[in-house]
Amino acid sequence: MKLMLTALTVALAWALASPASAGNPARGLEISQVCQSCHGEDGNLALEADYPIIAGQHFNYLVRALEDYRSGDRDHAIMSSFARDLSDRDIRDLAAWYSRQEGPLKP
Amino acid sequence: MKLMLTALTVALAWALASPASAGNPARGLEISQVCQSCHGEDGNLALEADYPIIAGQHFNYLVRALEDYRSGDRDHAIMSSFARDLSDRDIRDLAAWYSRQEGPLKP
Numbered sequence: 001m002k003l004m005l006t007a008l009t010v011a012l013a014w015a016l017a018s019p020a021s022a023g024n025p026a027r028g029l030e031i032s033q034v035c036q037s038c039h040g041e042d043g044n045l046a047l048e049a050d051y052p053i054i055a056g057q058h059f060n061y062l063v064r065a066l067e068d069y070r071s072g073d074r075d076h077a078i079m080s081s082f083a084r085d086l087s088d089r090d091i092r093d094l095a096a097w098y099s100r101q102e103g104p105l106k107p
Numbered sequence: 108m109k110l111m112l113t114a115l116t117v118a119l120a121w122a123l124a125s126p127a128s129a130g131n132p133a134r135g136l137e138i139s140q141v142c143q144s145c146h147g148e149d150g151n152l153a154l155e156a157d158y159p160i161i162a163g164q165h166f167n168y169l170v171r172a173l174e175d176y177r178s179g180d181r182d183h184a185i186m187s188s189f190a191r192d193l194s195d196r197d198i199r200d201l202a203a204w205y206s207r208q209e210g211p212l213k214p
Contacts, residue, residue, distance in 0.1 A: 050167035056210075060157035074181060103163075 021092065023059070028097030031090060034082055035098075042101040055103025062095035130166070130196075130203030139201055141189055149208040162210025169202035 029041070038047045043055030054062060068074035069083035070091070086094075136148070145154045150162030161169060175181035176190035177198070193201075 046165055046168070048167075049165055050171045051165070052168045053164055057160055058153055058156055058158070060155075061153070061159045064157045 023063075023089075023092030023094075023096030025093065025096040025100050028093035028095070032094055032097060035094065038078070039098070042103065043098040044101070044103045053103055054098045055101035057099055057103075059095050059099040062099055063091055066091040066094065128199065130170075130199030130201075132200065132203040132207050135200035135202070135204030138197060139204060142201065142205075145185070146205070149210065150205040151208070151210045160210055161205045162208035164206055164210075166202045166206040169206055170198055173198040173201065 032041070036045075038051055039045055039054055043057070044053055046053055065074065066083050066086060069076065069079045070086055072080065074080075083091075139148070143152075145158055146152055146161055150164070151160055153160055172181065173190050173193060176183065176186045177193055179187065181187075190198075
């Protein structure tokens with residue numbers, strides 16, 4: 001519920017202020033189900049210890065990581081498979097969502 | 108100064124409690140000068156917007172990232188060049204330092 005309210009607030013702020021190129025975090029949350037099983041809804045989960053925390057990571061870095069997985073410049077069995085079908089818009093929206101979350105959890 | 112005290116505290120805690128495989132964060136700080144120009148002393152700097160925050164990132168993920176840059180499985184003009192000469196111990200020590208820092212900075 002808290003995350004839903006956050007998403008709505010972020011969506012409103014985005015609609016009022018952001019250029020399209022910055023991504024839509026609310027849509028990013030919507031399409032992030034497949035990410036959540038490993039990264040969590042807010043990007044602080046790391047299902048395996050060698051998966052990264054992505055909550056609060058830089059937007060541009062997340063965009064580049066997803067683009068590199070999609071193009072094959074970066075390879076990971078799971079990520080490459082998921083990233084293959086992402087559009088540019090999907091990538092920006094997912095990056096907009098995760099970059100805006102609080103993180104990371106301290107060990 | 109605060110970081111130096113933190114490093115000493117962490118070094119003591121490490122000496123008392125950690126297995127060698129977990130890395131030595133104090134030595135990681137010592138050998139991190141070359142990292143600091145882009146990532147900052149505590150890993151919260153991102154000199155370019157598409158460089159990642161690494162403060163507080165999972166130890167295992169940082170180890171894997173450096174190993175992948177070293178082996179060529181992951182490629183980045185700057186990182187690949189720096190990682191080429193790192194030993195396994197260097198990688199664990201750098202990961203131990205950065206994974207223990209507070210982060211990331213919120214945008």
